Ligand SMILES: *[C@@H]1O[C@H](CO)[C@@H](O)[C@H](O)[C@H]1NC(C)=O
Ligand SMILES: *[C@@H]1O[C@H](CO)[C@@H](O)[C@H](O)[C@H]1NC(C)=O
Ligand SMILES: *[C@@H]1O[C@H](CO)[C@@H](O)[C@H](O)[C@H]1NC(C)=O
């Protein structure tokens with residue numbers, strides 16, 4: 043209990059932190075350490091304060107930190123060296139320490155050492171940060187001055203003035219590497235999951251064409267304070283602010299594959315003073331296979347005509363053909379045509395090369411070569427022809443004197459780049475911003491019960507809840523309640539604190555028993571398997587066992603904090619949870635009649651949903667979502683609305699389930715939207731703005747709901763809709779809906795199994811709402827609007843006016 047006095051100590055703690063931070067050191071001896079909770083305080087600051095070193099919050103990750111060195115004066119702290127690149131440590135209980143054994147080590151929340159300097163054996167070692175930005179471990183009494191370890195020998199993505207790049211050192215960012223190749227040339231390499239290729243110096247120009255040489259085998263490069271980067275292969279790069287005295291510079295390989303030199307300006311921002319690639323799309327691998335990179339005015343990717351995206355979330359996976367090519371048989375060439383994409387080329391994977399040939403000859407080569415899927419023909423007067431076997435590293439540039447001609451089946455309608463899910467068929471928006479590769483969230487540690495953790499929760503929830511907690515505890519002691527085991531750890535009281543009294547914590551044994559050792563599976567999804575269970579020999583429940591423990595932890599916490607507070611007739615109630623080591627389980631209300639998809643898309647003729655049931659489901663789901671969006675204590679986005687997540691009771695009343703994907707956010711986030719740090723949801727139901735990496739708000743649920751609404755009307759999956767075997771794009775579907783609204787011909791759209799039995803006014807309202815939901819985000823209605831609009835035509839229910 044004593045711990046709950048801690049909030050009162052807060053001002054004192056911050057004062058102590060403040061005092062300590064003002065006395066930052068540039069050298070520390072054995073036994074020094076810094077915990078991640080103190081990340082406001084640097085571990086070390088260089089003597090003239092140019093550099094600091096300590097914990098740096100990860101940019102695209104919540105609650106995660108790097109141990110890094112950065113320029114103290116930079117507004118946005120940019121790491122120039124990182125101990126744990128790509129593998130941030132938890133924002134609670136992680137720690138960096140310089141031990142008595144002379145080892146500098148970084149430990150994650152669970153105590154695992156994620157990085158160490160591998161020094162040691164010398165008890166006199168000290169760690170210091172130099173004005174050049176070098177983090178150094180040395181023996182102060184060793185006159186040779188040789189460092190036991192230094193960060194300059196282990197660069198991450200950045201080179202600082204006075205730091206040398208040599209044959210054993212590389213700068214790495216994501217899939218991109220700057221390194222000295224074994225022919226002595228400094229190069230940029232894309233080393234992706236499918237292909238690897240070098241894109242700098244320009245492969246078309248070659249080593250000497252780019253002003254380099256491969257004759258000097260020294261393989262060293264260095265940046266100086268004046269802004270010149272010199273490499274032994276004759277590369278000389280000069281900053282635009284060449285010679286400016288005292289400029290603070292860095293040379294960095296970035297996640298977009300470019301190599302840039304920067305200077306720190308007076309306002310603490312970074313100015314680019316040199317870049318290796320002038321045309322960003324010359325970088326390889328940005329858009330994946332069969333995709334084209336375009337810079338206009340920012341980087342965009344799109345699929346080549348006749349190809350469609352593999353993964354809406356990840357451009358590096360590229361695009362797949364929408365057709366199957368069959369080039370066997372004598373008449374094969376007649377089955378193909380070519381689609382031209384001007385000013386565009388795909389680098390590499392040539393099946394051959396011919397110079398001074400005509401366009402027709404080049405075309406015939408590709409037509410008569412089965413493995414040829416496109417050809418590049420350059421119109422610079424030299425008649426160069428490159429038949430292609432694979433399409434990687436595609437780019438469009440007005441400067442490119444040539445076109446790519448894609449070989450597609452004659453019947454394919456692929457005259458323009460395939461638009462992604464947008465309403466306007468002539469929309470340019472088939473592209474999407476590049477999603478940073480290191481985008482994920484970090485869960486809080488659970489196996490590691492710790493005060494700081496419970497305390498953080500208590501602080502977050504505030505005194506009101508503390509009060510509730512004490513009341514609940516008092517009631518609990520007085521009532522001598524038995525069924526809830528006394529929380530043996532503070533973690534348990536943390537849970538109780540969040541969830542109040544309605545909620546139960548179960549032991550794993552209890553749930554194992556209740557589910558008969560997990561023998562009756564009800565269903566499975568991305569987050570876990572659901573089992574049927576019986577509590578107290580009477581109540582049937584659904585027990586969800588979270589399978590993926592790492593990811594499950596995150597979802598678990600999301601579901602805990604959300605579910606404990608939510609109670610609405612169209613939302614699945616959660617009765618409790620279990621958390622024991624790796625066992626994470628949720629106990630839900632059991633909903634008898636399965637999920638909507640089984641009723642809507644199933645083949646069982648006897649089970650066809652009647653019109654009144656469909657309308658009731660549409661209305662109930664809208665009310666449930668409206669409650670989540672507008673009425674909850676906390677504002678909740680579901681993020682995975684689909685028929686699988688709409689469960690039906692015995693009376694076919696809908697209940698929305700699976701809030702595991704929901705992201706909590708405070709009310710303040712309504713205006714600006716919430717940036718989800720990684721993609722969630724299900725293809726076919728996710729709003730286009732997700733693919734564009736825009737901040738996500740409740741309108742993503744509105745979009746998904748619109749798709750579900752349409753599926754309720756037509757009785758089949760939208761993603762299965764085709765004409766002549768080609769998948770319909772969302773824009774075509776929207777055009778069809780507009781026609782229905784204009785002509786009033788709603789019958790043609792409806793599920794034929796309804797046999798004409800429907801309410802025309804309700805159906806038309808649903809078509810209009812569905813169409814509105816697919817609009818561009820700002821034009822979509824809210825779930826509240828939808829719920830009201832549907833309620834307004836619900837009163838007809840008692841006197842149904844059926845057609846035919
Ligand atoms: C809690 O974390 C602190 C550091 O944040 C650590 O010193 C302490 O040992 C931890 N307590 C337990 C019980 O693991
Ligand atoms: C500690 O956590 C990391 C991930 O955060 C994990 O890879 C590692 O296995 C854990 N170690 C132990 C001993 O639990
Ligand atoms: C090779 O490069 C190094 C470093 O740039 C330079 O000092 C040396 O003179 C060069 N050697 C030749 C033969 O050019």
Ligand SMILES: *[C@@H]1O[C@H](CO)[C@@H](O)[C@H](O)[C@H]1NC(C)=O
Nearest residue numbers: 116117118119309310311312
């Ligand atoms: C810091 O980063 C933010 C967002 O990335 C940007 O808007 C802002 O201009 C940056 N500030 C400086 C001083 O560079």
Ligand SMILES: *[C@@H]1O[C@H](CO)[C@@H](O)[C@H](O)[C@H]1NC(C)=O
Nearest residue numbers: 367368369370371372373374
């Ligand atoms: C390809 O076309 C030939 C000739 O028309 C035909 O015999 C063969 O079955 C086709 N193969 C496939 C996979 O469609």
Ligand SMILES: *[C@@H]1O[C@H](CO)[C@@H](O)[C@H](O)[C@H]1NC(C)=O
Nearest residue numbers: 393394395396397398399403
């Ligand atoms: C084109 O190149 C191929 C080899 O790649 C060669 O066999 C053929 O004769 C060349 N055609 C012309 C017209 O040069």
Ligand SMILES: *[C@@H]1O[C@H](CO)[C@@H](O)[C@H](O)[C@H]1NC(C)=O
Nearest residue numbers: 453454455456457458467766
């Ligand atoms: C191909 O698409 C265009 C517009 O995208 C359309 O006008 C044309 O009728 C389509 N052709 C076929 C054969 O579907």
Ligand SMILES: *[C@@H]1O[C@H](CO)[C@@H](O)[C@H](O)[C@H]1NC(C)=O
Nearest residue numbers: 336338466468469470471472
């Ligand atoms: C589409 O692209 C054209 C030029 O490529 C541009 O003029 C137009 O504004 C773009 N439209 C949209 C909606 O971005």
Ligand SMILES: *[C@@H]1O[C@H](CO)[C@@H](O)[C@H](O)[C@H]1NC(C)=O
Nearest residue numbers: 551552553554555556558578
């Ligand atoms: C486990 O289930 C059996 C019946 O299947 C019951 O007799 C027993 O009491 C249960 N044990 C616990 C701990 O609930």
Ligand SMILES: *[C@@H]1O[C@H](CO)[C@@H](O)[C@H](O)[C@H]1NC(C)=O
Nearest residue numbers: 634635649650691692693694
């Ligand atoms: C599910 O609903 C149907 C009505 O569509 C009903 O006939 C059936 O008995 C229900 N199934 C269960 C398990 O309650």
